[in-house]
Amino acid sequence: MEKWILKYFTLIRVMIALIIGVIVTILMIYLISEYPGESLKYFFTGPLASKGRLFNILEMAAPMIFCGVAIAISFQADQFNLGAEGSFIIAAAVGTAFAVSTNMPALLHIPLVLIVAGVTGAVWSLIPGILKAKWNASELVSSLMMNYVAFYFSLYLINSHFRDLDAGFLVSLRLPETAVFGQFITGTRMHFGIILAVVAALWAYYFLYHTTSGYEFRQTGYNKSFARFGGINIIKVIILSQVLLGFIAGVGGMSEVMGIHGRFLWQGQPGYGWDGIIVAIIGRSHPILIIFSSLLLAYLRVGGQVLNLMGDVPAELVNVIQSLIILLITAEAFLGQWKYRITRRQAEREEAAK
Amino acid sequence: MSNNILDIKEIFKVYPDGVIANRNVSMDVQENSIHALVGENGAGKSTLMKVLFGITPYQGGSIEYKGSEVKFSNPREAIAAGIGMVHQHLMLAPDLTVAENLILGMEPLRGKLFLDADEAVRICREASEKYGLAVPAEKKIRDLPIGVRQRVEILKALARNAEVLILDEPTAVLTPQETDVLFKTLDGLKAAGKTIIFITHKLSEVTRVADRITVMRDAQAIITRDMDDLDEVKIASLMVGRKINTERIPAPVKIGSVKLSVRDLKYTNSDGVEALKGIDLDVRSGEILGLAGVEGNGQTELVEIIAGLMAPDSGSVTIDGTSVLSLTPRQIREAGLAHIPEDRMENGVAEVASVEENLIVDRYYKPEYNTRGRLYWKLITEKSKELIKKFNILTKSSKTNVGSLSGGNIQKVVVARELTSNPGVIIAAQPTRGVDIGSEELIHNLLKQARDEGKAVFLISADLDEVLKLSNRVVVFYDGEITAHFKDASKVEDVDLGPYMLGIKKEDAASGKMDS
Ligand SMILES: Nc1ncnc2c1ncn2[C@@H]1O[C@H](COP(=O)(O)OP(=O)(O)O)[C@@H](O)[C@H]1O
Ligand SMILES: [Mg+2]
Numbered sequence: 001m002e003k004w005i006l007k008y009f010t011l012i013r014v015m016i017a018l019i020i021g022v023i024v025t026i027l028m029i030y031l032i033s034e035y036p037g038e039s040l041k042y043f044f045t046g047p048l049a050s051k052g053r054l055f056n057i058l059e060m061a062a063p064m065i066f067c068g069v070a071i072a073i074s075f076q077a078d079q080f081n082l083g084a085e086g087s088f089i090i091a092a093a094v095g096t097a098f099a100v101s102t103n104m105p106a107l108l109h110i111p112l113v114l115i116v117a118g119v120t121g122a123v124w125s126l127i128p129g130i131l132k133a134k135w136n137a138s139e140l141v142s143s144l145m146m147n148y149v150a151f152y153f154s155l156y157l158i159n160s161h162f163r164d165l166d167a168g169f170l171v172s173l174r175l176p177e178t179a180v181f182g183q184f185i186t187g188t189r190m191h192f193g194i195i196l197a198v199v200a201a202l203w204a205y206y207f208l209y210h211t212t213s214g215y216e217f218r219q220t221g222y223n224k225s226f227a228r229f230g231g232i233n234i235i236k237v238i239i240l241s242q243v244l245l246g247f248i249a250g251v252g253g254m255s256e257v258m259g260i261h262g263r264f265l266w267q268g269q270p271g272y273g274w275d276g277i278i279v280a281i282i283g284r285s286h287p288i289l290i291i292f293s294s295l296l297l298a299y300l301r302v303g304g305q306v307l308n309l310m311g312d313v314p315a316e317l318v319n320v321i322q323s324l325i326i327l328l329i330t331a332e333a334f335l336g337q338w339k340y341r342i343t344r345r346q347a348e349r350e351e352a353a354k
Numbered sequence: 355m356s357n358n359i360l361d362i363k364e365i366f367k368v369y370p371d372g373v374i375a376n377r378n379v380s381m382d383v384q385e386n387s388i389h390a391l392v393g394e395n396g397a398g399k400s401t402l403m404k405v406l407f408g409i410t411p412y413q414g415g416s417i418e419y420k421g422s423e424v425k426f427s428n429p430r431e432a433i434a435a436g437i438g439m440v441h442q443h444l445m446l447a448p449d450l451t452v453a454e455n456l457i458l459g460m461e462p463l464r465g466k467l468f469l470d471a472d473e474a475v476r477i478c479r480e481a482s483e484k485y486g487l488a489v490p491a492e493k494k495i496r497d498l499p500i501g502v503r504q505r506v507e508i509l510k511a512l513a514r515n516a517e518v519l520i521l522d523e524p525t526a527v528l529t530p531q532e533t534d535v536l537f538k539t540l541d542g543l544k545a546a547g548k549t550i551i552f553i554t555h556k557l558s559e560v561t562r563v564a565d566r567i568t569v570m571r572d573a574q575a576i577i578t579r580d581m582d583d584l585d586e587v588k589i590a591s592l593m594v595g596r597k598i599n600t601e602r603i604p605a606p607v608k609i610g611s612v613k614l615s616v617r618d619l620k621y622t623n624s625d626g627v628e629a630l631k632g633i634d635l636d637v638r639s640g641e642i643l644g645l646a647g648v649e650g651n652g653q654t655e656l657v658e659i660i661a662g663l664m665a666p667d668s669g670s671v672t673i674d675g676t677s678v679l680s681l682t683p684r685q686i687r688e689a690g691l692a693h694i695p696e697d698r699m700e701n702g703v704a705e706v707a708s709v710e711e712n713l714i715v716d717r718y719y720k721p722e723y724n725t726r727g728r729l730y731w732k733l734i735t736e737k738s739k740e741l742i743k744k745f746n747i748l749t750k751s752s753k754t755n756v757g758s759l760s761g762g763n764i765q766k767v768v769v770a771r772e773l774t775s776n777p778g779v780i781i782a783a784q785p786t787r788g789v790d791i792g793s794e795e796l797i798h799n800l801l802k803q804a805r806d807e808g809k810a811v812f813l814i815s816a817d818l819d820e821v822l823k824l825s826n827r828v829v830v831f832y833d834g835e836i837t838a839h840f841k842d843a844s845k846v847e848d849v850d851l852g853p854y855m856l857g858i859k860k861e862d863a864a865s866g867k868m869d870s
Contacts (some may be wrong), residue, residue: 173518212723213727215729223706225700230683239654343370346372347373348368
């Protein structure tokens with residue numbers, strides 16, 4: 001049993017963090033709400049109460065998965081690039097511009113628009129990569145700064161050149177029918193982008209754990225000196241990891257436009273890049289686990305919305321829980337003493353068995 | 355016994371990663387004696403002293419000092435009680451002067467705010483005179499040889515009124531001559547009434563200076579007793595549980611052509627220090643060239659340049675006739691270089707990666723291991739299992755993290771990888787540092803075997819016994835230069851190397867070239 005705990009310690013730690021998060025949620029609802037029983041029900045079972053809400057969760061999880069997976073790939077190569085947000089939005093803007101200015105059959109249009117968006121995201125994200133590889137400029141700072149540049153450039157592009165003057169508010173022209181995702185369950189907003197997100201996660205898993213490049217990424221992430229010593233080209237890893245990050249986040253951004261809104265309509269930063277970091281951390285940078293952490297976060301968000309709508313607790317409650325969980329997961333010392341005690345007992349036992 | 359100044363009882367210590375470093379260790383130290391604490395690398399000696407000195411917490415046992423029980427929760431308390439410790443890795447500030455280092459933490463002040471530099475120098479001189487330890491008070495630590503730095507550390511402890519002085523492997527970084535000076539100092543301190551605990555794993559030193567001895571093995575204290583008639587052979591068998599082999603290996607029978615050749619290699623580091631001042635040397639197929647020298651005299655730079663991890667200012671390096679200076683580390687490996695690095699945790703392995711992932715870092719990209727980028731994990735696991743067996747690596751499985759293996763087994767992972775890449779040239783830098791005796795012998799045998807298969811082996815080691823045991827030729831490094839070249843290592847003793855290691859003696863135009 002204790003051996004088992006040690007083996008899966010990080011996973012167990014995440015679980016315990018989640019459980020504590022849930023307990024705190026319950027306590028807070030009891031403190032805030034006039035009728036806590038009802039509120040609890042809204043929060044926890046609300047998201048599952050109707051087909052519509054269930055699909056809401058899936059639809060909300062898709063961009064989180066895209067960004068989470070993108071970030072996980074760079075995390076695994078020990079790059080702390082915060083640029084998913086920037087790549088996400090600039091790819092959506094440029095992809096939208098491309099989609100509304102071209103005309104071709106859907107079979108060609110959809111993939112081409114996605115590729116244009118992905119490449120835009122990749123090129124954008126390449127800049128901090130090159131700065132890092134050439135001058136060792138922190139990718140954390142440069143990618144963060146570039147998020148603002150990406151955001152305002154996107155607004156400029158859409159508002160000044162591709163704005164729908166008839167819409168009555170600031171949005172882009174509508175994408176042509178040939179460039180929007182169909183729904184795979186009619187009557188819902190279950191669009192093809194959700195499937196694409198899961199495919200991206202599966203591909204990332206395959207890439208990281210089964211290919212030579214993925215091996216290079218992980219070894220560089222584990223120990224750069226070792227990777228270099230062994231002959232791995234770590235400059236290539238740094239640059240390629242940012243390119244992949246930008247590409248996947250970019251496809252994620254475009255897929256939101258093509259699947260949900262049919263046009264570019266953000267006038268504020270959508271924040272999916274940040275959600276991506278959250279789900280990547282909760283999912284321990286593992287692409288498959290990120291699918292689940294994204295679903296979890298989306299579930300909490302929808303729960304928060306239901307609670308906000310029907311109950312008397314503000315949706316911000318979710319932010320508190322989310323922060324608490326992240327804090328517990330990233331605090332290395334959390335449960336450290338417990339692990340130490342088990343390790344010690346285990347060592348003594350093996351000792352006695354000798 | 356009433357004259358025990360220290361009585362350590364049943365200390366039990368587990369590190370957070372599960373390693374039991376001390377298993378109910380007891381040891382008593384008599385006042386005004388020189389007490390040797392011996393044991394192989396990893397036996398738990400440093401840990402025991404860290405427990406005593408309040409650096410690391412422990413889980414069981416007690417310590418009696420001057421008749422009353424103590425438990426220091428930090429070094430400051432230990433120092434206040436009159437215990438001083440000189441660590442294995444010296445802990446002086448390189449940019450401060452000797453006097454400034456000496457008074458760190460007890461600075462004399464002028465006007466309550468400013469350091470009184472003159473007073474600092476005066477304190478330093480006074481202490482230096484009182485204990486007969488000559489140190490240059492106003493020189494920066496950076497500019498001093500290791501032996502003198504160590505003397506500063508000792509003086510630092512004495513200036514804080516230490517009565518018990520702990521020295522952790524003080525001789526590991528010293529030449530035989532510097533060691534002599536240190537031992538005279540220790541005798542002097544004993545005459546002045548001090549108690550000294552000194553850690554070593556060199557037995558000749560124990561028989562020379564110690565009054566009493568504690569032998570540790572495998573986290574336990576095997577024995578504590580007076581030296582009396584105890585000789586090196588007896589201590590050695592207590593230490594390792596069996597006899598160690600320092601006998602030199604037979605000279606090679608068939609030496610071939612030059613495989614690795616270095617010419618006029620120069621390198622100045624970022625501090626402006628000339629780390630390599632024009633190095634020439636050759637290593638031929640079928641031989642082991644040993645490089646002896648105190649660490650930090652340019653060995654690291656030389657090796658990293660050959661391996662392509664660093665670029666020199668000028669000069670040339672060829673492997674099998676091809677110049678490798680402009681090649682990447684991978685290209686150099688493909689040209690036939692294998693490299694056991696001096697710092698295995700830094701360069702040799704990724705601790706959090708599995709044994710098998712560590713074993714393939716130099717070969718995963720070859721067609722054998724993948725098609726179009728898809729890795730054959732099954733094959734990799736199989737091959738890893740073979741290596742684990744062949745090199746006797748003790749691990750639960752090939753998927754275990756390398757970081758959870760013992761030092762000796764981690765080194766075996768590195769050696770297993772490097773020796774199986776079919777190299778023509780093998781660089782082995784400190785190949786047995788910190789490994790157990792069994793692994794050491796295995797690694798020595800493997801290097802000999804590689805030599806006999808016609809590979810060119812370049813051995814860099816701070817351990818003179820190791821250099822002399824394996825090499826047929828020896829060059830000595832001092833301050834970025836080769837100061838001596840012994841073409842027949844069988845005629846050389848360690849004391850012959852000392853003066854060259856210190857730069858006191860230097861052969862004219864010494865180099866490791868074969869045509870000279
Ligand atoms: N800080 C540490 N954390 C975990 N293990 C350690 C630590 N320091 C030493 N060890 C382990 O404890 C054992 C004893 O180490 P040490 O006391 O340094 O031995 P010695 O000084 O006799 O060479 C070794 O197995 C070593 O790897
Ligand atoms: Mg030690």
